[in-house]
Amino acid sequence: MEPIIIEGTPKTPSIRFDAKDGVFEIKGRSIPENSVEFYKPLNEWLDQYMQGPLDKTVVNIRLEYFNTSSSKCILDVFKRLESIHRSKHDVEINWFYEEDDEDMLEAGEDYDSIIKVPFKMIEIVE
């Protein structure tokens, strides 16, 4: 399965999902006007990965900003990861937030309360 790699822009995050090592990353800003369009290929890729996931999948979310329409698309990504976790495969989500960015920490906690996947909150200290 080919990895999905997307370069970041001022409004969209960089994406690196690689089925070979099971490490997925979303990094940067996610504030496009049409988030559904941006996240569609990512969720399609995950639908394929879900057919034969690795024993362990690690997901790193390093977002600086995201808008509310992205928040739903990110939840859709997490729901697919939850399915993988339910099928007895290890999934770990690392939610990175900058020191003092309580809003980003809270956003991670929101997801943690909705999604039944081990969530780790990691503070980035500058």
Add this chain to the structure above:
Amino acid sequence: MSFDLENLVSDLDIRGAVLYYKGNVDSETITKALDLVERKLLVTREAPRLRKKVYNVLVESLQNLYHHSDRVPRGYHAARPDRFGLVVMEKIGRGYRITTCNFVSVVRVKELEEKLTRINRSTPEEIKELYKDILNHQEITEKGLGGLGLLDIARKTGHRIDFRFKKYDNLNTAFRLSAVVAPV
């Protein structure tokens, strides 16, 4: 008719504004406005936490205009009839006030008013739970997600959202929305 959206912001300090824009709000306009404000906030050395909150609230405010402005009334002067709005960002004490104005169809006024009144009557905890409920249970459309943007603004600012409607004609209403981001 001599009414202009600017009439809704005549009490604000437009001349000293950090950002002022009136016109059609497309994706490029939003990118430019965000870039300008981000640079200004860096120059004025605002604390990172305030900077981030302001940026977040501005993103949601501008995208509210982009997704939810109804067409301008017939006869109203605008380069294009769709996605027309006004945004003002002013320095207020140690924080910032972000105000947007746009037209909404009269049939949407009641629902919007009820939504905002409900948000303003809710406690921070209730807003948080409502946000999570909508996030988890509603389907996203091209226009976003059932008022999540307004809830996000309320959550990030921690203040009530100020809003005002002014009837334009039998079909259209001018709508003003203001949120204050204070230092934490």
